[in-house]
Amino acid sequence: MYTAQELTYERARARRSYKWRKFDPDVLPSHVADMDFDPAPEILAEMQGFLDRGDLGYNFFLIPEMFQAYADWQTAHHGWTPDVGRMRSFTSVLHAVEMSIWISTNPGDGVVLFTPSYHPFFDSITGGGRRIVEVPLDPNGWRIDPDRLEAAIDSTTKVILFCQPNNPTGRIFDDDELNAVAAVAERHDLIVISDEIWGDFVHEGPHRPLALADERFAGRLVTMGSASKSFNLAGLHCAVAHIGDRRVEDKLAQLPPRGLGMSTPLSFAAAITAWTRCGEWMKGIAEEVTARRDRVATRLAAEAPSVGFDAPEATYLAWLDFSRTPIADDPAGHLLERARLGIDPGISFGTQSQSFGRLNFATTEQFVDDAIDRIVSLVGD
Numbered sequence: 001m002y003t004a005q006e007l008t009y010e011r012a013r014a015r016r017s018y019k020w021r022k023f024d025p026d027v028l029p030s031h032v033a034d035m036d037f038d039p040a041p042e043i044l045a046e047m048q049g050f051l052d053r054g055d056l057g058y059n060f061f062l063i064p065e066m067f068q069a070y071a072d073w074q075t076a077h078h079g080w081t082p083d084v085g086r087m088r089s090f091t092s093v094l095h096a097v098e099m100s101i102w103i104s105t106n107p108g109d110g111v112v113l114f115t116p117s118y119h120p121f122f123d124s125i126t127g128g129g130r131r132i133v134e135v136p137l138d139p140n141g142w143r144i145d146p147d148r149l150e151a152a153i154d155s156t157t158k159v160i161l162f163c164q165p166n167n168p169t170g171r172i173f174d175d176d177e178l179n180a181v182a183a184v185a186e187r188h189d190l191i192v193i194s195d196e197i198w199g200d201f202v203h204e205g206p207h208r209p210l211a212l213a214d215e216r217f218a219g220r221l222v223t224m225g226s227a228s229k230s231f232n233l234a235g236l237h238c239a240v241a242h243i244g245d246r247r248v249e250d251k252l253a254q255l256p257p258r259g260l261g262m263s264t265p266l267s268f269a270a271a272i273t274a275w276t277r278c279g280e281w282m283k284g285i286a287e288e289v290t291a292r293r294d295r296v297a298t299r300l301a302a303e304a305p306s307v308g309f310d311a312p313e314a315t316y317l318a319w320l321d322f323s324r325t326p327i328a329d330d331p332a333g334h335l336l337e338r339a340r341l342g343i344d345p346g347i348s349f350g351t352q353s354q355s356f357g358r359l360n361f362a363t364t365e366q367f368v369d370d371a372i373d374r375i376v377s378l379v380g381d
């Protein structure tokens with residue numbers, strides 16, 4: 001078994017994932033939110049067990065087991081005990097987000113989106129003919145402006161799509177902000193979809209699940225979780241949604257029984273193993289990733305101070321501001337062409353983010369240093 005510190009370019013490039021196959025071999029890929037660390041040995045052994053037993057038949061027993069594992073993990077780590085009876089499984093968090101929006105709105109209805117936003121959310125809303133009600137975060141600290149939120153809402157606005165902790169800024173919205181959102185949601189009777197996939201990856205915590213933040217969220221909340229970010233299992237495609245909102249629950253009940261599709265027994269088993277046996281592994285990885293975050297901050301401050309970087313409170317994503325550098329017009333394009341570094345272009349997170357880029361630092365120290373070297377080679381001071 002390789003540890004992260006031993007990961008070599010040769011081994012990484014042998015992977016067939018989108019992360020390692022998107023770009024030419026001389027490009028260092030620092031885009032997309034997969035970690036470079038191998039999943040926990042317990043999870044790999046569990047997967048291997050299925051293969052060794054030739055155990056690839058139907059297995060529906062694992063779904064309730066996974067719901068219980070999710071509930072126990074949430075209780076132990078975040079102090080929230082979701083109701084197992086209100087859980088549904090989806091093939092991914094985006095699947096859960098899109099279905100929740102789709103079934104609870106009509107074409108033309110508005111969905112509030114705070115920007116910059118995790119990029120797939122844009123077409124999660126517009127792809128089904130729904131309308132984005134954009135509410136920009138205050139770029140000075142990426143806070144929610146309650147007045148701006150209130151002003152954006154009209155009678156066709158039905159949903160707030162929330163991301164806590166936030167991708168790409170790495171913020172954990174605080175109690176004042178959450179109370180303000182809860183007040184608006186109650187006043188306009190909005191459904192709140194809370195994507196909490198990053199809830200475990202907190203550097204300066206705690207994570208604040210919306211379910212605990214304000215009682216006005218009760219009865220209007222759908223919370224999504226997954227083991228995919230914390231345990232590096234995105235390719236297994238599995239997520240849990242806790243359906244607190246009766247309207248969403250009723251609409252889901254009207255779908256044909258197999259209309260939502262299903263993850264695989266291996267996916268369920270991986271999530272169960274993660275949430276029941278891999279807490280220590282995750283703690284170790286999170287500490288390592290926090291060290292990487294601090295290294296990005298220290299090196300950029302020393303060697304490329306014109307690059308703006310607010311160290312994220314959560315996530316393993318650096319939201320870099322290149323507006324004071326010569327590559328502000330298209331940072332990701334310049335870094336790719338001239339420094340052979342692949343990051344996510346800021347523009348895809350919102351039109352105001354043209355001069356930003358998102359860098360994934362969940363990797364070895366060597367790869368992080370290589371990424372920073374490539375940034376410094378273009379915009380070092």
Ligand SMILES: Cc1ncc(COP(=O)(O)O)c(C=O)c1O
Pocket residue numbers: 033091092093094095118163167195197198226228234238239
């Ligand atoms: C905020 C957020 N939501 C959802 C996802 C995707 O999750 P899934 O693969 O389960 O759809 C990601 C992936 O990075 C994410 O950052």
